[in-house]
Amino acid sequence: GAVVSQHPSWVICKSGTSVKIECRSLDFQATTMFWYRQFPKQSLMLMATSNEGSKATYEQGVEKDKFLINHASLTLSTLTVTSAHPEDSSFYICSARGPGGQAGELFFGEGSRLTVL
Amino acid sequence: DAKTTQPPSMDCAEGRAANLPCNHSTISGNEYVYWYRQIHSQGPQYIIHGLKNNETNEMASLIITEDRKSSTLILPHATLRDTAVYYCIVRKRGSNYKLTFGKGTLLTVNP
Numbered sequence: 384g385a386v387v388s389q390h391p392s393w394v395i396c397k398s399g400t401s402v403k404i405e406c407r408s409l410d411f412q413a414t415t416m417f418w419y420r421q422f423p424k425q426s427l428m429l430m431a432t433s434n435e436g437s438k439a440t441y442e443q444g445v446e447k448d449k450f451l452i453n454h455a456s457l458t459l460s461t462l463t464v465t466s467a468h469p470e471d472s473s474f475y476i477c478s479a480r481g482p483g484g485q486a487g488e489l490f491f492g493e494g495s496r497l498t499v500l
Numbered sequence: 501d502a503k504t505t506q507p508p509s510m511d512c513a514e515g516r517a518a519n520l521p522c523n524h525s526t527i528s529g530n531e532y533v534y535w536y537r538q539i540h541s542q543g544p545q546y547i548i549h550g551l552k553n554n555e556t557n558e559m560a561s562l563i564i565t566e567d568r569k570s571s572t573l574i575l576p577h578a579t580l581r582d583t584a585v586y587y588c589i590v591r592k593r594g595s596n597y598k599l600t601f602g603k604g605t606l607l608t609v610n611p
Contacts, residue, residue, distance in 0.1 A: 387543075389543075417598065417599075419601075426587075426601040426602060426603050426604065427538075427544070427601040428601075429598060429599075429600070432598070474541070476543045476544070478543070478544075478599075488534075488546045488549070489546065489599055490546060491536075491543035491544045491545070491546075492543050493542055493543050494541070494542060494543045496541070
């Protein structure tokens, strides 16, 4: 299937700093990407929909000024956690709609584990 | 999107078939049944989807009841690497590609 790659796989940062996570669609273009967050032993929760060339759409309860999303190209979306705090520690996962005949499926990245000290 | 109900956990012996059930009694006519799985500390992996006919691919088979109110994902010969949380998701297939994840079923394949 289509491949979606995230970077970094894990990151540790100090409280108050900002962290950027990249999500790339490899060998296909993704006009829409989705960002999820998953706390330990919980299911994935959709945070926002990232649209290429326009503003992201955030789910209710997700602070758009804290979780900045940029989808500047058809193969790259970035999530920046600004002024991170320990409660932002989580597993962040992106997904993209598949290309062509796989357009009905969503493909997920490997996830990025953020630990805020 | 319709809600789904799955058992929280199941066990299966290695080499045997794993049958994972899912109830979706409020499914509407234009909603598909999707299955994803998530191996520990990885992103979800697409497995299979279907509308009303049974489907099979290299990973699994999907059996949907005639009334479409429930389905079963079948892994024909489970291996230890199939240990994961399996999510059954019902959604319309169209411009809105959001997936809403429930709690899924933790399948543990035992040696």
